[in-house]
Amino acid sequence: MDLDAITEYSALHAKPNGLVLQYGTAGFRTKAEHLDHVMFRMGLLAVLRSKQTKSTIGVMVTASHNPEEDNGVKLVDPLGEMLAPSWEEHATCLANAEEQDMPRVLMDISVKAAVNLQQDAFVVIGRDTRPSSEKLSQSVIDGVTVLEGQFHDYGLVTTPQLHYMVCCRNTSGRYGKATIEGYYEKLSRAFLELTNQAFCSGDDYRSLKVDCANGIGALKLREMEPYISQGLSVQLFNDGTKGKLNHLCGADFVKSHQKPPEGMEMKANERCCSFDGDADRIVYYYLDVDGHFHLIDGDKIATLISSFLKELLLEIGESLNIGVVQTAYANGSSTRYLEEVMKVPVYCTKTGVKHLHHKAQEFDIGVYFEANGHGTVLFSKAAETKIKQLAKESEDKKKEAAKMLENVIDLFNQAAGDAISDMLVIEAILTRKGLTVQQWDALYTDLPNRQLKVKVADRQVISTTGAERQVVTPLGLQEAINDLVKTYKLSRAFVRPSGTEDIVRVYAEADSQENADSLARAVSLAVFQLAGGVGEMPQPGF
Numbered sequence: 424m425d426l427d428a429i430t431e432y433s434a435l436h437a438k439p440n441g442l443v444l445q446y447g448t449a450g451f452r453t454k455a456e457h458l459d460h461v462m463f464r465m466g467l468l469a470v471l472r473s474k475q476t477k478s479t480i481g482v483m484v485t486a487s488h489n490p491e492e493d494n495g496v497k498l499v500d501p502l503g504e505m506l507a508p509s510w511e512e513h514a515t516c517l518a519n520a521e522e523q524d525m526p527r528v529l530m531d532i533s534v535k536a537a538v539n540l541q542q543d544a545f546v547v548i549g550r551d552t553r554p555s556s557e558k559l560s561q562s563v564i565d566g567v568t569v570l571e572g573q574f575h576d577y578g579l580v581t582t583p584q585l586h587y588m589v590c591c592r593n594t595s596g597r598y599g600k601a602t603i604e605g606y607y608e609k610l611s612r613a614f615l616e617l618t619n620q621a622f623c624s625g626d627d628y629r630s631l632k633v634d635c636a637n638g639i640g641a642l643k644l645r646e647m648e649p650y651i652s653q654g655l656s657v658q659l660f661n662d663g664t665k666g667k668l669n670h671l672c673g674a675d676f677v678k679s680h681q682k683p684p685e686g687m688e689m690k691a692n693e694r695c696c697s698f699d700g701d702a703d704r705i706v707y708y709y710l711d712v713d714g715h716f717h718l719i720d721g722d723k724i725a726t727l728i729s730s731f732l733k734e735l736l737l738e739i740g741e742s743l744n745i746g747v748v749q750t751a752y753a754n755g756s757s758t759r760y761l762e763e764v765m766k767v768p769v770y771c772t773k774t775g776v777k778h779l780h781h782k783a784q785e786f787d788i789g790v791y792f793e794a795n796g797h798g799t800v801l802f803s804k805a806a807e808t809k810i811k812q813l814a815k816e817s818e819d820k821k822k823e824a825a826k827m828l829e830n831v832i833d834l835f836n837q838a839a840g841d842a843i844s845d846m847l848v849i850e851a852i853l854t855r856k857g858l859t860v861q862q863w864d865a866l867y868t869d870l871p872n873r874q875l876k877v878k879v880a881d882r883q884v885i886s887t888t889g890a891e892r893q894v895v896t897p898l899g900l901q902e903a904i905n906d907l908v909k910t911y912k913l914s915r916a917f918v919r920p921s922g923t924e925d926i927v928r929v930y931a932e933a934d935s936q937e938n939a940d941s942l943a944r945a946v947s948l949a950v951f952q953l954a955g956g957v958g959e960m961p962q963p964g965f
């Protein structure tokens with residue numbers, strides 16, 4: 424390691440004194456102007472991680488659904504997964520080291536993690552469409568170069584596309600070709616095969632309106648259009664030509680405000696969906712004939728997909744186990760429907776994709792989705808082998824079902840939740856089953872719910888257990904929540920410190936919207952009073 428060169432280059436990406444950031448659930452995320460040093464240092468860290476794992480590592484520059492002025496960075500581990508927890512700690516230490524200490528901290532990490540510095544390193548880099556992203560990704564490249572790592576800059580890609588590239592490169596092409604065309608070819612072939620012989624009753628099934636959050640999803644979906652146009656015509660809105668990234672549009676806006684994005688022309692009963700700013704989340708929705716808005720979130724997406732997979736598993740007659748993984752935010756009706764009607768086991772983990780992903784790996788087929796629309800389906804190696812064998816050897820209906828499953832395996836981005844890939848799976852299932860968006864929505868009725876934020880002096884005073892469904896500290900808060908929940912029907916509420924913002928999140932559901940709102944308010948007040956609220960006190964009622 425050439426410490427002099429590192430010191431010299433680091434000075435060009437100097438850290439503002441005293442700035443402290445943490446590698447959180449989605450990497451580092453803050454105002455773009457504070458991130459230059461973090462990018463340079465993540466370039467350095469990616470080289471060390473690459474040397475240690477003897478694999479290609481990814482670095483994605485994005486702040487997902489956050490405002491255009493923000494940015495962020497996350498590292499992608501060898502199989503396309505999120506960075507291992509011990510390296511999240513290294514990332515935090517390195518990002519926060521004051522300028523003069525940085526080379527020493529870098530050395531400490533390489534010693535602690537037993538990195539062989541002689542090993543070659545390869546890093547792939549991607550970025551979203553934010554105005555700050557290009558310069559920041561150049562800072563990542565500076566970091567990689569000063570440690571003599573090799574790199575490939577994929578430029579503008581969605582977050583899941585970068586995960587895909589990392590996975591391809593570390594599996595000698597078995598997962599796919601590590602090019603953007605390779606991604607389009609793999610997904611579109613599986614999509615067209617899956618929809619091929621499907622019954623279609625007119626154009627309704629074949630056209631979809633997509634709100635791209637004025638982000639990278641628009642560029643990539645437009646590029647992909649010719650590959651899928653035989654099976655699906657997409658009409659793009661908020662494609663970045665006019666509006667601001669994530670402003671009054673995108674999956675996060677639609678889910679949290681429970682209303683349509685600006686800039687989308689919706690007619691009654693038309694199927695519409697929204698991506699988030701880096702295209703790793705998707706939610707669907709429609710307006711009914713009375714103009715009422717209906718949201719179809721990650722929970723309903725998981726339900727549609729798992730019922731389709733369950734039917735195929737019955738056809739192939741193999742005892743492959745299937746599990747659905749959710750978080751505390753999953754609507755109570757979805758959990759009840761999955762367990763009681765569909766009879767599939769459901770598990771709850773902490774918020775954040777890495778927790779769901781990890782749990783989903785325990786099953787032959789693990790379906791995971793956050794209510795906010797982030798999710799995918801994982802197939803174990805054994806399940807994949809079995810399915811491929813059946814697709815070759817068995818006959819008639821069994822063979823057909825195995826072939827469909829084979830396409831489903833290819834169509835899901837198993838490296839990460841992916842709005843484009845999820846959209847194609849959903850469209851294929853709706854087409855095959857001849858389901859309208861209303862029929863899909865009618866699988867079950869969501870319980871009315873409300874999410875609120877509370878500002879407190881230190882959100883870390885709140886600790887939780889049971890996959891964030893129960894508060895441990897401060898003492899008395901859980902009892903207060905229990906007492907409030909008892910006063911409403913079909914009710915449930917929980918609170919947790921956010922992993923991405925300096926606030927506490929409150930979730931409540933109940934038998935009516937009014938009751939969900941009023942329960943959420945009451946719980947917010949309890950948080951404010953028992954967990955050191957600051958600023959304006961939440962008011963009871965809504």
Ligand code: 16G
Binds near residue numbers: 449793797921924
């Ligand atoms: C991050 C997570 C997302 C989670 C959200 C929760 C990833 C890639 N993203 O965006 O899964 O839902 O954080 O945010 O893991 P919160 O902690 O602020 O509620």
Ligand code: MG
Binds near residue numbers: 487488701702703704
């Ligand atoms: Mg995102």
